[in-house]
Amino acid sequence: MNENLDGMNITDILHHMGEHNLPVNAVAPPIFQNSIFCFDSYDAFHEALMHESEHYIYSRGNNPTVNLCEEKIAALEHTEKAKLVSSGVAAISCAVMAFMKQGDHAVCISSAYSWANYLFRTYLKRFGVETTFVEGSNIEDFEQAIRPNTKVIYLESPATFTFTLQPLREVAELAKKHGIKTVIDNTWATPLFQNPYDMGIDLVVHSASKYLGGNSDIVGGVVCGSKEDITRIFNTEFLMQGQVPDPFMAWLILRNLRTLHLRMPVHYRNALGLAEFLEARDDVENVNYPLLPSFPQYELAKKQMRGGSGLFSFRLKTRDYEKIRRITDRVKFFKLAVSWGGYESLFEPTNLVYKNAADIPEDRMSLIRVHAGLEDLELLKEDLSQALDSVR
């Protein structure tokens, strides 16, 4: 486990950073639940209005509870700055849109999160931005896709449906050579297990609704990067789009971050344990978990990440729709729900998004996404075992 982040101990970041002079020696930071901040003089008021990103004026811009949360996440990601926003999708859209204008071109991996995919495939198209989609496992995919007007390369490594990785150092090097901004969704690995900024990626986004929140009780997002890039996002997108993070949401992230370094190794151990258990069964076709030695990009995963999180997928040998339904109804400890990143284990057949069983493509029929939570591993194995055995 990486205890030392740039010489700063993770406990320092999570437990002490920015919390030394709290009012009345409170052990937890207060929630600044106010919309406006007051000034002592004309000059102070004027100075703040001239540099909104550096001052407390109005809570659509900065807020002390929100800023403390940003400071800690930036330290975890090894970036100069971070901006908390109202959702992961807001983080993706403001990071990308700050660097795109009419006539520009983008490169996006084909397995990106659904709303990131929509942003490039549909939304940006309305404003004259074209996108080339690439599989992205090899640097050649990116070399062939970039054009003179390419401004953004969008990555998600590992991607949270296929679990495929992109070679981050090589992509960053290529992009820098051509003056292209790189944006990565790092939600899966968390800053504990992967720091893309250290590999040369410009902007790192997270859905804080997953592990940073960690308790399935908030929706939030964050963008991390250089002071210059984050200030640009603040001024050109954030203030105008109004993707305001609620101070209470920021406070819940601050509270839940205190256990990030304790939760993640358990998600890792449980996911790996379940992945190995499933891989050994004769009714399972394959398991997609980047830290499993049989994973095609295992070596790259070990090079880019210090560990893995709780989300993975597996494919059963059967293509029988009724069997998938029956297994789903049989699991007891796994909850049936979307999303992931909380304390709880989840079970989600990927064929659920099709209206009719007849529309389900062959490669989706028996592909199941699992989130390994923090429960006892043996209990989880037994639960999957009895559910899978019920249709043998």
Ligand SMILES: *Cc1c(COP(=O)(O)O)cnc(C)c1O
């Ligand atoms: C959930 C998720 C998002 C979107 O985050 P929200 O907080 O739900 O807006 C983005 N990327 C990935 C990989 C996700 O899993």
